Amino acid sequence: MSHAQEVQLQIRGTPEPEFGHGENGGGSKAADRRRSEGRGIRWWLLVIVDMLIVLCGQTIATLLGRLYYNSGGNSKWMATITQSGGSPLIAVILLLTPPESSDTGPQPPASKMVPIYLGIGVLLGFDNLMYSYALLYLPVSTFALVAATQLGFNSITSRLINKQRFTALIANSVVVLTFSATLLGVGSSDDGTSTDLPKGKYTLGFILTLSASAVFALILSLFELTFQKVVRTRTFRWVLRVQLCTNLVASTVSVCGLFASGEWRTIPGEMAAFKDGRARYVATLVGTAVSWQAMSVASLRLITRVSSLFANVTGTVSLPLVPVFAVILFGDKMTGIKAVAMLMAVWGFLSYVYQHYLDGRRAAMGKEGAACAARGGAEVILHA
Template sequence: WRLKQSYNEAIPSSGAALAMESQFPNQAQTVAAGGALGRRTLLLLSLVLMVVGGAGGPLLTRIYFLHGGARVWLTSLLQTVGFPMVLPNLAAAYLHRNGRGGWRRTFSVTARGFAAFVAIGVLTGLDAYMYAYGSASLPLSTSSLLFSTQVAFTAVFAYLVVRQRFTPYSVNAVVLLVVGPVVLGLNSSGDRPAGVSNQRYYLGFFMSLGAAAILGLTLPLVELTYLRMKQKITYTLVMEVQAVLSISASVFCIVAMLINKDFQAIPREAKEFGLGETKYYLVLAACAVLWQLVNLGFVGVISTSSSLLAGIVVAMLVPVGEILAVLVLHETFNGAKGVALALAIWGFVSYLYGEHHSHREPKQTVGEELELQPGP
């Protein structure tokens, strides 16, 4: 048998672009209609939000636990409850759009897209809980290194969900990011915080890996949902998606807090907080703001680029988290962490080099043929 595939342009290397042209042929033109300058501006803004929030959110979460905080579901809620920050911008976008005249749909998200994002939001709430449990049980430097493995999970799930191409460089990055946690696990005897049992430490260890795996799944799922909606990526659409994801995840966490009676414990915990009652509420508020910046950045990067790039940015923040943990929290930085950090950076650089190399390859021309040998 002989199958012919014709391409008008070069075969793209990003998961989003590849999925657009292979499964959703009209999507590439729809997204392009948004304008290259607008997309680059939104991508740059999203990257800045991810860096600022990704550096501060984990640090303040760990500070909460170090000074007497113990409500895991509360810190899970803080990772998603900052969604009111997007509502004024969303309202302004609606007013601006309606002021142009003509009929327009009230919401940019389709009904199917809304249902999909609600489900992904619930999954995000579970991911937030697993991450918070790891933060409560592990030093920040350790949990950050473990969470960086989400790049490996993202690469695998991006291949399965949106047909992200694997290259030798991305495979190398995945292997390196998997070896890092193994090194940490084999050399964790002196890393356990005071007052944390071995059982809780290792449960936190695997919870952090589980959180990385769930994030690695949700990023391609968000990307796939964008692709299936076949809509132009606009600022309003990104804000709507973030609101739906955050509200769904927040409701999931609030229900768990009600069952766990966390709301009744907050006033007592505030009075006993090591930094004082006022700073307790300031830490909670700052956590909510910083984590919302991360969430906005995630959705923006995925919508303007790919889920794998969003995962790579998280891995890039690992050295920042390590430095902050040592300088602010005075955590020890042993040889195992050094090896794991070096592997994480090596994997990150390997992936970036692979992306750069793939973009420099000559464009493949029309009429590429794929031959399949007939069976016996």
């Protein structure tokens, strides 16, 4: 009888294996277990769907943004508005989405969420403006390649803000992507493509793209930190709510800039002079806005499901697609420097993917080892 009691006490005292950071960024073992068990086929299918939406949304939005400029559009603030102006669509989806059980629990106070919405929204508004100028001053293929440096910036912000582990492979990704962008920066600005681009603005476009990439990387890490430390739940309704509020603030910044700059006066003339008429003008802006919103929601879902770095890596996958479509649609020339830079950027992306694969294997082996140790401890007591 005493042996049986000893066995029972020993089994109860055996520590449970830990499965990572938990649902709320460092929560209970029960939350860790639920998250680990939830990563089945359905979880991966949802992640893959979000990745495809990010991939398609970012590619289409970038190409439509270049089409807006190529077809006669010239308002940088209007191009900025399209990057966040589709937020009313999010409000419709939010109203139609039924609340989940987690939505009825304790809610973060408005005193914390409002400053977050304002801060991230203002950052997002000015980041969108920098991207609008950069897309005007650079060929779309060069813009896409330089914008890929946001993965390198995000590796740094994820380490500093989200405590992301910084390995040799991730460091390799940062160095390769940075060197890839530098190749484009020191290359000739006259590559014979997109002849309607403003003359003498290549360097400014390059600097603006790098700056916007760094700010966007910071925004992604702040989103992840918000869900980890403040929201503490990762339901679809909360993803939509955070996306809606931050984009409304960004849209307000853009609309204020449109009126303060006086560009609103040029919109009727720009619409009338747009290639193929007003209908195409409206369709281009609406298509751009919808594409950016789809990409942003899917990216935020990836942040809550995995990490901001994973979401950024997914956006980098569109890197080879944009230059290819730019060659087909806009006549951009795929120069040798661009080809080498694209291959190096893909190499940097694959370095991170391989690191993610190694982390997954290490976590799985850790779970198996902890489980075996627990079983072995129980068997030793039983034999005794």
